[in-house]
Amino acid sequence: MHPASWIGWVLAVMVVALATTNPFYLSLLLLAVVLVAVLAPREGAGVVSFRALAVFGVVMFALSLGIAAINGNYGDHILFTLPGPRVPEWLGGLRLGGPVSAEGFAAAAIRGLAILCILFAYGVFNGAVSPHRVLRSTPAALFQASLVVTVGLTLLPSSVEDLRRVREMRALRGAPGGLRELPALVVPAIVGGLERSLRLAEAMEARGYGASPPLPARARLAAAASAPLLIAAAWLWFYEADWRLPALGLFGAALALLALWWRAASRVRPVTRFEQERLPAAERAGLAVAAALAVGALGLRLTGAGAMDYNPFAGLPVPGFELLPALIAVASAWPAVLLIARPAPAPAASPEARLAPERAP
Amino acid sequence: MTALASLQGVTYTYPGAPGPALEDAALDLEPGAFALVAGPSASGKSTLLRVFNGLVPQFHGGTISGSARVAGLDPFATPARRMALAVGMVFQEPEAQAVAETVQDEIVFGMEQQAVPPAEMRRRLERVLAELGIGHLRSRRLATLSGGERQRVAIAAVLALEPQLLVLDEPTSQLDGDGADAVLAAVEGLHRRGDLAIILAEHRLERLLHRVDAVVAVEGGRVAAAPPGEAAQTLRSVPPAVELARRLGADPVPLTVDGVRAALAGRLPAASPRVHPSPGEELLRAEGLTVAYGPVEALRGVSLSLREGELVALVGPNGSGKTTLFRALTGLVEPARGGVRFGRAPAPRSPRERTRHAGLVPQDPALALYQEQVAAEIAETLRHRGLPRGRAEVEAAACAWGIAELLGRDPRDLSVGQQQRVAIAAMLAHGPRAWLMDEPTRGMDGPAKAWLAARLRDHAAAGGAAIVATHDIEAAALFATRVVGLRAGEVVFDLPAREAFAADGPLPTQVARLVPGAVTLDEVVLPCAA
Numbered sequence: 001m002h003p004a005s006w007i008g009w010v011l012a013v014m015v016v017a018l019a020t021t022n023p024f025y026l027s028l029l030l031l032a033v034v035l036v037a038v039l040a041p042r043e044g045a046g047v048v049s050f051r052a053l054a055v056f057g058v059v060m061f062a063l064s065l066g067i068a069a070i071n072g073n074y075g076d077h078i079l080f081t082l083p084g085p086r087v088p089e090w091l092g093g094l095r096l097g098g099p100v101s102a103e104g105f106a107a108a109a110i111r112g113l114a115i116l117c118i119l120f121a122y123g124v125f126n127g128a129v130s131p132h133r134v135l136r137s138t139p140a141a142l143f144q145a146s147l148v149v150t151v152g153l154t155l156l157p158s159s160v161e162d163l164r165r166v167r168e169m170r171a172l173r174g175a176p177g178g179l180r181e182l183p184a185l186v187v188p189a190i191v192g193g194l195e196r197s198l199r200l201a202e203a204m205e206a207r208g209y210g211a212s213p214p215l216p217a218r219a220r221l222a223a224a225a226s227a228p229l230l231i232a233a234a235w236l237w238f239y240e241a242d243w244r245l246p247a248l249g250l251f252g253a254a255l256a257l258l259a260l261w262w263r264a265a266s267r268v269r270p271v272t273r274f275e276q277e278r279l280p281a282a283e284r285a286g287l288a289v290a291a292a293l294a295v296g297a298l299g300l301r302l303t304g305a306g307a308m309d310y311n312p313f314a315g316l317p318v319p320g321f322e323l324l325p326a327l328i329a330v331a332s333a334w335p336a337v338l339l340i341a342r343p344a345p346a347p348a349a350s351p352e353a354r355l356a357p358e359r360a361p
Numbered sequence: 362m363t364a365l366a367s368l369q370g371v372t373y374t375y376p377g378a379p380g381p382a383l384e385d386a387a388l389d390l391e392p393g394a395f396a397l398v399a400g401p402s403a404s405g406k407s408t409l410l411r412v413f414n415g416l417v418p419q420f421h422g423g424t425i426s427g428s429a430r431v432a433g434l435d436p437f438a439t440p441a442r443r444m445a446l447a448v449g450m451v452f453q454e455p456e457a458q459a460v461a462e463t464v465q466d467e468i469v470f471g472m473e474q475q476a477v478p479p480a481e482m483r484r485r486l487e488r489v490l491a492e493l494g495i496g497h498l499r500s501r502r503l504a505t506l507s508g509g510e511r512q513r514v515a516i517a518a519v520l521a522l523e524p525q526l527l528v529l530d531e532p533t534s535q536l537d538g539d540g541a542d543a544v545l546a547a548v549e550g551l552h553r554r555g556d557l558a559i560i561l562a563e564h565r566l567e568r569l570l571h572r573v574d575a576v577v578a579v580e581g582g583r584v585a586a587a588p589p590g591e592a593a594q595t596l597r598s599v600p601p602a603v604e605l606a607r608r609l610g611a612d613p614v615p616l617t618v619d620g621v622r623a624a625l626a627g628r629l630p631a632a633s634p635r636v637h638p639s640p641g642e643e644l645l646r647a648e649g650l651t652v653a654y655g656p657v658e659a660l661r662g663v664s665l666s667l668r669e670g671e672l673v674a675l676v677g678p679n680g681s682g683k684t685t686l687f688r689a690l691t692g693l694v695e696p697a698r699g700g701v702r703f704g705r706a707p708a709p710r711s712p713r714e715r716t717r718h719a720g721l722v723p724q725d726p727a728l729a730l731y732q733e734q735v736a737a738e739i740a741e742t743l744r745h746r747g748l749p750r751g752r753a754e755v756e757a758a759a760c761a762w763g764i765a766e767l768l769g770r771d772p773r774d775l776s777v778g779q780q781q782r783v784a785i786a787a788m789l790a791h792g793p794r795a796w797l798m799d800e801p802t803r804g805m806d807g808p809a810k811a812w813l814a815a816r817l818r819d820h821a822a823a824g825g826a827a828i829v830a831t832h833d834i835e836a837a838a839l840f841a842t843r844v845v846g847l848r849a850g851e852v853v854f855d856l857p858a859r860e861a862f863a864a865d866g867p868l869p870t871q872v873a874r875l876v877p878g879a880v881t882l883d884e885v886v887l888p889c890a891a
Contacts, residue, residue, distance in 0.1 A: 132462035151460055158456065162728065168693065169729035172716050173788060174745035187731045191773075196457055203458035205420050207519060208445025209474045270476040274469040274483075 001338055003134045005283040006125045009036075009335050012290035013121040016332055017114040019297040020308040022319050023106070025329045026113040032333035033120045039339040040128045053123035060119070061112035068100075068108030075101030077316055106312035137277055141265035147209070151200065159193040166192075219264030222257040229254035282338055289334045296328050364389040364430075365558050366413055366526055371427035373408060373417055382408040386427070386584040388577060390560060392525065395552045396586070397569050398562040399596055400579035402806045403776040406562040409579055410528050413560070414448035415439060432525050446475065449519030450528040454535055455511035459518075464506075465499045468518045475522060482521075489517040492554070493547045507679065509540020513547050520551070527551065529561035534804050537679040538832045541565065564806060567600035567871065571616035589616055598807035601835055601882055602871040608887055618871050625875070631886045632878035634859065637842040641669030642704070644795050644826050645719055649699035650689050652682075659685040661850040662699065667795055667828060670821050674837035674858070675830040676868065677847035683830040684724075686847070687797050690828075691721045717746065720793035724800050726784035730772040735764065738772060738787040746791040762786035762816065778809050785813075796820065796827035802836045814839035838862050838870045838880050 016029055037050070078099045131150045138146040166188045167177075175181055214220075229250050236247035279287075300306040307320025371386040382405050390396060398406045411417040415436035418425045429436050432447035452458050461467040468489060472482045490496040493513045503511060512532050520527070529548065533541035545568055552559055552572070560577070563569060570576070576592035578585045587595070593603050593614040606614050606621045615624045622629075645667040652660040660682045667673060675683050688694045690701055692712040701708040703718050732738045739758050743750035759765045764782050767775065772783055781804070789796060796817075802810055810833070817827055817840040828845075831837050837844070844861035846854040846868075854867055862870045862880040872879050879885050 130462055132466065136466070147460070154460075165723070165725075166729050169723060169726060169788070171693075171712050172691065172721050172723065173729075173742045174713050174716065174791065175741075176713075176745065184731055188729055191731075192728055199452065199454065199457040202416060202420055203450075203452050204460065205441045206414055206416055206445065206448075206450040206452075207458075207471050208442040208522070209460075209471070269474070271473050272476045272479060272482070274465075274473060274479055274486075 001128070001335060001342075002277055002279050002283050003129045003137050004279060005286055005335070005338075006129050007134075008287045008290040009332075010121045010125045012294045013332055014118050015294040016297040016328060017117040019301040020310075020325065021110050021114075022307055022310045022321075022325070023110050023113065024319050024321050025308070025325050026110060026117065028326055028329035029117050029332055030113060030120070032330055032336075033117050033124070035333045036335045036339070037120055037124045039336050040124045041339075050123040050127040053119055053126065057116045057119035057123075060115055061109075064108045064112045064115070065105060068104045075103030075313055075316070077102035079105070103312045103316055106316065110310070110312070133277070136273070139262075139266065140269065140271055141262045143269070143271070151204075152197075155193065155197060155200070158196060159189060162192045163189040215261075215264055215268055219261050222264075223261040226254040226257040226261070229257065282341070286334050286338055289331065293328050293331055297325070300325055300328075365392045365394070366390040366429075366431040368412060368429045369427055371412060371425065371429060373412070373425045374423050375408075376422045378423070380582075382582055383412070383584070384582040386412075386582075388584060388586055390526065390558050392558055393555050394558045394560075394575065395573045396558075396560040396575045396577055397566070397573040397589075398560060398577045398579060399566060399592070401597065401808060402778045402804075404579045405582040405584070406579045407530050408582075409577070409584060410450070410530050410560065410562060412436065413526060413528050414444045414450050415441065416450075442475070445471065445519075445524075446522050447524055448526045448528060449516075449522060449524040451512065451515045451519060451530070451532050453531045455508050455515060458515050459503050459511070462502055463499075464495065464501050464503065464514050467503060467514055468521050471518055471522050485521050485523070489520045492520070492551065493517045494543075507540055508536045509543045512536065512540070512544045516544075516547065516551075520557075524557075526558045526560070529559070529563075531562050531564065533563065533565060539678055542568075545569065566596075567602070567617075570600070570603070571620070590614060600871060602875060604882060605872060605875060605885060608882075618874055622875055629876055630888065632876050632884050633886050634878055634880075634884050637858070638670055638822075640671045640826075640842075641824065643668050644704060645690070645708075646702045647686070647690060647699065648702065650686070650696045650701070651698040652685050652689050652694055652696050659850050660689060660696070663847070663850070663852055664699075665828075665845060665852065665855070667826050669794075669824050669826055671826045671842050672817050672821050672840050673826075673828045673843045673845055674841035674861075675828055675845050675847065676832070676834070676837065677853075681847040682850040683847055684799055685850075687721055687723075687799050687828075687830070690719060690797060691715050716793065717791065718793050719795040719797055720789045720791070721797040722785050722788045722799065722801060724803065726788050727772075727777075727780040730780065730784055730787070733771050734768070735759070735770055735772055735775075735783050736768040738783060739768075739790045742787050742790040748791055758786065758790045758792075761819075763812065777804070778806065781805065781809070782812070794825050796825065796829075798827065798829045800830055800832070802831050802833045805836075810836040810839065834862070834868045835870055837868075838872075844868065 013029065013033060017026065020026060078101050081099045131153050135146050135150045163185060166185050170181060170184060171177065175184065233247045233250035233254060236243040236250065297308070301308045306322045306325040308325055310319045367389045369387050371383055372381050373383040374381045386409060398409060400406050408417055411421070412429060413431055413436060417423070418437060419441065425437060434444065434447055436444060459467055461470050465486065468486055469482055472485065477485070490499055493516055495510065495513050495517060498506065498510060498514070503514065506514065516527070516529075516532075533544050536544065545565070548559060548561065549572060551557055570589050570593065573589055575586050576589050576596070578587070578592060578596055580597065590613045593599055593616055594607065599607065602618045602621045603614060603616060606624060609625060609628070609630065611621070611624045615621045643666055647663060647665045650660050650663045651658060663682070663686060665686075675686070677683055685694065689696050692708070692710060692715045708715055730738060732741060736755050736759070739755050740750040743754060743758070748754065756765060756768070759768050762782060762785070764779075764786055767779060767783060772780055775783065785798075785801065801813055805813065814836070817829065820827060821842070829837070829840070838858070841858045844854070844856055844858055845852060854861070856866065859880065860866050861868055862873050864873045864877065866873075870880050872881055872885065876885050
């Protein structure tokens with residue numbers, strides 16, 4: 001799939017996950033994400049492995065449950081009571097230990113579910129699309145910033161390798177290891193990383209993409225002016241009910257200024273693309289689905305329809321369940337359709353790639 | 362013919378440096394020229410090369426005077442984006458100059474940034490892939506390529522912008538013999554094309570001296586260009602064959618081994634082979650070591666012994682198992698089969714205990730330096746080993762390594778060559794009997810290799826022993842008493858140095874090919890007059 005499709009999918013999952021606190025919908029969404037995760041290609045060189053992210057997500061989930069227990073809870077369904085010190089009232093109502101309620105657990109689990117959905121989705125994206133592919137389809141205006149990030153990410157593995165080698169050299173000098181060794185490990189690795197970055201920066205400068213020519217003053221002014229306009233527009237919209245029309249006007253003006261900046265930034269460094277990855281029609285349809293899902297979930301949430309909001313502290317009721325939001329959650333698995341229908345994957349890496357000699361361990 | 366590039370009276374000082382790195386440098390390059398920059402480490406070679414595309418002073422800062430003109434542009438003031446179209450530059454480390462993921466992406470990246478139309482990009486891509494012989498690699502990921510392949514990709518990537526001048530800063534210093542040969546062959550091919558001027562810094566003079574139009578000698582920031590024949594007379598360090606001809610007073614000085622043989626026909630001197638003292642007791646023995654990384658066997662049943670007074674050169678291409686052998690000897694990897702004995706007893710288990718007796722210097726040891734004083738680095742090793750670490754002990758260790766005058770300095774302020782010496786001294790400061798050194802000659806210039814050989818010989822004379830992995834045959838010949846060849850994880854030969862380096866041996870040195878019975882210059886009997 002095209003990087004843009006993946007980004008669209010991750011964003012839509014994020015919006016849906018944050019728009020609902022209903023555990024039924026969240027569970028369905030998680031199932032949809034896991035289905036995509038199973039089908040997604042993972043041969044790409046993600047920066048962080050999907051496994052690491054998945055483990056991180058599960059740990060976060062467990063932690064939020066644990067914190068809910070320690071921190072004490074309100075609610076009527078007390079499961080058990082933990083011993084804990086009484087913290088004086090003037091410390092702001094902080095609680096440690098005390099009664100642990102089913103409501104508290106439920107709330108923590110729902111929060112955790114939403115985080116899991118987003119982390120898994122990001123993990124799939126990260127494993128399926130290398131940062132270099134994302135860079136290739138970045139709009140020209142954002143190219144410089146993306147290039148910096150991408151190159152930084154490629155330096156990460158070599159810094160980890162440096163750390164391993166420094167540790168080994170310390171052991172060869174008879175150093176005992178342990179926490180006190182940390183500066184001796186980290187300082188050389190960081191110095192090595194900085195020196196490598198400088199050499200890379202120099203090579204990039206020599207190849208002519210070190211720095212862009214500056215933007216024209218007008219464009220920079222436009223970008224700078226758009227931020228206060230946006231803030232003012234938001235302020236008027238939310239706090240001054242009578243001023244919503246002018247707020248819309250300000251918002252439009254800010255957008256126009258941003259568009260001006262975008263155009264200038266795209267032109268300042270003319271580039272061509274050798275082989276632009278094209279967005280196939282099927283994926284365009286997928287992106288439309290993603291947009292519809294996000295808008296649908298937000299709409300339901302804002303109108304209060306579809307039992308999107310669930311509050312366990314109101315006596316631990318059974319969450320509502322309606323067809324439309326459930327469909328939205330399930331439909332978030334749309335990349336699965338594209339992934340099943342895709343042509344057979346290209347043959348795996350060449351045999352030389354697998355025969356990593358010498359430096360393997 | 363007007364010069365493509367010309368420097369006049371260029372004097373340059375790095376920011377914060379006490380003295381200039383280049384002094385009154387003047388140089389002219391014609392279109393299609395092929396110039397070799399020679400000189401010891403830290404003499405100003407890299408600085409000189411960086412003037413051509415304006416990295417000095419535009420990227421590095423500092424103060425510059427004089428004038429430069431490259432392809433009609435002023436490199437001191439022209440933006441890098443414009444300079445890149447006239448001057449392509451390739452650096453030492455293959456890893457630190459790539460931005461893309463695959464070979465093809467890497468090559469087109471520069472063209473995309475210069476807004477070359479796609480049809481033209483395809484034409485140029487095909488051309489540079491063919492010129493550098495890397496067409497079969499086009500869709501490979503850079504991370505899976507060997508160093509030699511990556512350097513050729515780096516050259517292709519800058520050539521795709523069709524520069525008039527190609528600048529290469531020691532492009533082979535990080536590569537093994539095969540990789541270096543492939544890169545230099547590609548550069549020679551580019552030179553034959555005729556319209557591209559090339560200037561490169563390179564330590565492998567024997568490979569290039571007879572092919573270049575000019576040699577630019579750089580020493581202490583001073584630059585002098587001369588035709589190769591003239592330069593061979595005056596350069597400080599030249600290949601051993603040329604040095605031999607020079608000492609015998611050949612005029613003009615021939616530039617190749619065959620040339621020397623022809624020039625000295627009938628009056629080649631006699632040899633007085635150095636006698637290696639017979640080795641003493643066994644210090645270390647590997648028995649049938651087999652090491653596997655997953656399904657790949659990096660070592661297959663390697664047996665090797667090391668006796669007192671022996672200096673073993675361990676040779677073999679990248680991936681033949683040299684590093685793995687060291688790791689197995691010091692306990693950093695657990696062998697699947699086989700074992701290691703120290704003297705009469707089995708070796709202790711932990712790497713810490715093993716390196717007490719058999720100290721290992723891994724590649725790029727300077728990476729581990731972190732103290733603020735050289736003396737503290739040495740004292741630290743002594744402390745970890747539970748040895749006394751007073752002023753006297755530290756000074757004794759430093760004297761043995763010839764770095765006594767550096768004791769008060771900060772390792773980060775030293776030159777690369779000095780850092781290398783300090784790091785080796787720090788890794789071995791506790792005085793192990795056996796030294797294991799992984800590619801210590803990589804990136805070393807002539808004097809540094811001589812320094813290393815002298816340290817090794819002193820160590821052997823004092824009853825120590827060493828195994829030194831190296832790609833550099835001429836450097837190995839300076840110290841080795843025995844040569845072990847590895848290939849694909851197996852020992853393919855284990856010979857006394859005299860046989861290994863002989864003209865009919867597996868690794869003939871230049872001197873051996875000229876003077877039967879001699880291996881290095883010290884073993885050639887020179888007439889008194891010379």
